[in-house]
Amino acid sequence: GIQVEQSPPDLILQEGANSTLRCNFSDSVNNLQWFHQNPWGQLINLFYIPSGTKQNGRLSATTVATERYSLLYISSSQTTDSGVYFCAVGSTDKLIFGTGTRLQVFP
């Protein structure tokens, strides 16, 4: 099956800093989503981005499908950005999740 690797596993930032999270996957996919899981466990959909670049406020994402990786950029981080960021990919119905990047933003 498809393997999904995320890096770094942990990230500690001070408020206002920028960061880049990476997701590598092992095979062609037709679905790639980025999620933020907040401390209450909710999975919040950030981007549906099987290819190309998208931006939403302080967040942006880029997927280079031919090279099998995706990047999530967080600019001017805030304490509310804390949580786990998951990349999930799919070639059929199901999504296969990476192990996530745990982000902690301190004031």
Added chain:
Amino acid sequence: AAGVIQSPRHLIKEKRETATLKCYPIPRHDTVYWYQQGPGQDPQFLISFYEKMQSDKGSIPDRFSAQQFSDYHSELNMSSLELGDSALYFCASSSKSGTSGETQYFGPGTRLLVL
């Protein structure tokens, strides 16, 4: 905008009991997915339904069964519960004919604790 609804939000059961989790997808979404997230782990796909037919199956135990009803809501039935079934169970929905690709939208989850 309407989101995926799951009930109950929290559930406590004893070993060997049964549990039923319910999921109400976003209106006009035709596909429902179930995922299980153990403590400190990433979500794992269990099963999916498209237009009330099972469309894909993951590592779902034989003790679990699921179905999608005519109104598109889905239920996950879990029998002979084990301690290891304690997890966060997510339902997600998508539309294969929508304009947002096949984005899966996740519900808030049901937190199951087996004692």
